[in-house]
Amino acid sequence: MENELFKLFVELREKDILKVVTDMLDSGEDPNIIADTCKKALIEIGQLYAKKEYFLSELVMSGEIFREVMELLEPKMHFGSVSEEKIGKILIGTIQGDIHDLGKNIVKSALKGNDFEVYDIGVDVSPEMFVEKVKEFEPDILGMSCLISIGWDALKDTIDALKEEGLRDKIKIILGGGGVDDEVANYTGADAAVTDAIEGVEQCKRWVGI
Amino acid sequence: MNSNTEELYKEREERIKAAVGLKTPDRVPVICTEMDFSWKYNNISQLEFMTDNDKMMRAYERFYKDFQPDAAYSEPALFDSLFAVIGSPCLIKLPGRDLPENSVFQLVESEIMKEEDYKRAKRRGYILTLINLLPKLRPEIPDVQAKFNAMIQNQIGSELTELNRKKLKEWGIPIWSIGGMESPFSVLCLMRSYEKLVFDIYRNRELVKETVKKFTQDIIRISIGGCKPSGILRAQIGLHRESSSSFSLKIFEEIALPMIKEIVDAHIKEDIITILHCDGNWTPNLPYLAELPKGKCILDIDDSTDIYQARDLLGDRMCFSGNVMERLLTFGTPKKVEDHCKELIDVLGENGGYVMKGEAPAQAKPENIKAMINTAKTYGVYKA
Numbered sequence: 001m002e003n004e005l006f007k008l009f010v011e012l013r014e015k016d017i018l019k020v021v022t023d024m025l026d027s028g029e030d031p032n033i034i035a036d037t038c039k040k041a042l043i044e045i046g047q048l049y050a051k052k053e054y055f056l057s058e059l060v061m062s063g064e065i066f067r068e069v070m071e072l073l074e075p076k077m078h079f080g081s082v083s084e085e086k087i088g089k090i091l092i093g094t095i096q097g098d099i100h101d102l103g104k105n106i107v108k109s110a111l112k113g114n115d116f117e118v119y120d121i122g123v124d125v126s127p128e129m130f131v132e133k134v135k136e137f138e139p140d141i142l143g144m145s146c147l148i149s150i151g152w153d154a155l156k157d158t159i160d161a162l163k164e165e166g167l168r169d170k171i172k173i174i175l176g177g178g179g180v181d182d183e184v185a186n187y188t189g190a191d192a193a194v195t196d197a198i199e200g201v202e203q204c205k206r207w208v209g210i
Numbered sequence: 211m212n213s214n215t216e217e218l219y220k221e222r223e224e225r226i227k228a229a230v231g232l233k234t235p236d237r238v239p240v241i242c243t244e245m246d247f248s249w250k251y252n253n254i255s256q257l258e259f260m261t262d263n264d265k266m267m268r269a270y271e272r273f274y275k276d277f278q279p280d281a282a283y284s285e286p287a288l289f290d291s292l293f294a295v296i297g298s299p300c301l302i303k304l305p306g307r308d309l310p311e312n313s314v315f316q317l318v319e320s321e322i323m324k325e326e327d328y329k330r331a332k333r334r335g336y337i338l339t340l341i342n343l344l345p346k347l348r349p350e351i352p353d354v355q356a357k358f359n360a361m362i363q364n365q366i367g368s369e370l371t372e373l374n375r376k377k378l379k380e381w382g383i384p385i386w387s388i389g390g391m392e393s394p395f396s397v398l399c400l401m402r403s404y405e406k407l408v409f410d411i412y413r414n415r416e417l418v419k420e421t422v423k424k425f426t427q428d429i430i431r432i433s434i435g436g437c438k439p440s441g442i443l444r445a446q447i448g449l450h451r452e453s454s455s456s457f458s459l460k461i462f463e464e465i466a467l468p469m470i471k472e473i474v475d476a477h478i479k480e481d482i483i484t485i486l487h488c489d490g491n492w493t494p495n496l497p498y499l500a501e502l503p504k505g506k507c508i509l510d511i512d513d514s515t516d517i518y519q520a521r522d523l524l525g526d527r528m529c530f531s532g533n534v535m536e537r538l539l540t541f542g543t544p545k546k547v548e549d550h551c552k553e554l555i556d557v558l559g560e561n562g563g564y565v566m567k568g569e570a571p572a573q574a575k576p577e578n579i580k581a582m583i584n585t586a587k588t589y590g591v592y593k594a
Binding site for chain 1 (some may be wrong): 536538
């Protein structure tokens with residue numbers, strides 16, 4: 001059943017997956033084993049994405065199916081039975097003046113799937129709010145999303161504000177979104193810039209030593 | 211129009227037509243998106259530029275006078291959020307209302323169209339679906355459906371646009387494209403939101419396909435209706451969600467490609483060239499585009515798409531435009547811009563078939579825009 005579930009999940013056959021999961025639960029299968037199988041399938045899907053055999057649409061659909069599976073599993077799971085160990089803390093938000101959140105939300109799901117603790121502070125976030133939340137949450141990494149060119153100065157202002165507060169050197173800063181590249185990272189003083197969700201997750205994993 | 215600017219207009223239009231028709235013009239034509247840059251260059255706010263026709267036209271005039279591109283990227287028109295909903299059926303954040311006065315307007319993709327609206331949309335097409343959703347799309351406008359109907363029936367605003375178009379001609383500036391529309395797939399994505407459209411495709415692919423097919427008929431009518439009366443027979447179709455950056459090749463092949471073919475064929479019947487405005491990474495999608503008729507499309511790409519593969523796969527079939535991007539024009543130096551533009555000319559414009567296009571944001575450095583235009587005008591000269 002586990003092998004079948006893994007295969008169905010990688011093929012994103014939503015209805016079949018949900019049926020198999022229900023059957024497995026009915027026959028007394030441990031929900032943690034089912035969750036682990038689905039997580040392995042998610043990793044395989046991430047690898048297919050990296051090989052350009054799968055695309056963003058498949059990543060998004062796999063996230064949705066995983067959410068539906070967890071909805072079935074969670075009532076039957078014992079509290080604390082799933083690994084709670086997190087590999088790092090990330091604060092993410094979309095920069096002031098920019099209200100796009102699609103990319104940020106995809107990155108958030110991918111980070112959570114890779115065992116990061118993620119604190120999302122939304123869109124159109126001012127430099128002052130980023131500073132306040134960095135103080136409050138004490139993340140290892142700050143991720144800022146920016147799709148439009150007017151966000152470049154807001155990125156720089158935010159990083160400058162973090163410097164003024166003596167917080168800049170305590171965290172790694174990654175920029176994400178269609179509006180950033182290495183030039184923007186240099187201009188704003190960030191550590192990295194990526195346009196691909198999985199690439200961003202891999203960079204964050206390297207920073208926390210994974 | 212004096213004889214000098216009349217001559218200049220003719221010369222520029224012929225240069226563009228030669229490049230688009232895969233012939234070799236005297237040199238590479240060059241254009242630049244002026245709407246995000248020229249207001250700041252002329253020291254007015256984005257809000258003034260969007261709402262005051264005189265100020266907008268003065269900003270455009272100075273831009274064309276100082277930079278001398280071969281065409282205006284689009285026709286000068288004041289911003290009207292009700293008109294804009296036709297091409298961008300989603301919520302909108304505006305400078306001066308929701309955003310600072312110098313911010314660009316932003317589209318907010320959300321689930322305006324619900325899953326249960328599909329059956330009606332598939333039957334009634336794009337415009338009637340749009341009218342039905344207008345109270346949700348533009349909640350700030352009272353009696354929005356009546357106002358929208360009056361606008362499309364009486365062509366409100368078109369007189370001013372016509373005057374602006376004439377002014378451009380007097381300045382010797384042709385227009386690159388008229389009446390740009392989003393593709394049927396992209397408008398559906400804006401109305402449903404990206405995530406929901408992904409789920410729809412996986413859960414009910416046939417329904418999505420049929421809806422896109424039905425929407426295509428309306429989009430073709432809007433595109434031809436916006437373009438044909440002006441006599442400028444280049445119509446842009448925005449392909450913002452079709453590339454491999456958003457959807458798989460299988461989805462592209464099944465849903466997006468048939469729609470693109472249908473639009474291109476309908477445009478051909480009206481002698482209209484289709485500008486395929488390709489956002490995102492189109493490199494894996496390029497082989498499919500070889501199925502489009504030769505010399506009838508312009509492939510407008512950004513720096514996510516591999517220019518070498520574009521040339522190898524499509525160089526003998528369609529004209530290219532684009533690829534001098536915002537970040538280079540802002541953070542680059544004139545030398546870097548020149549080097550990049552030379553590479554573009556060498557790769558994409560070897561024997562014609564390339565229109566250099568810059569995307570200039572408000573913060574772009576004027577000297578970088580000049581470097582781009584000068585490179586096209588000097589290095590881009592074709593030897594007889």
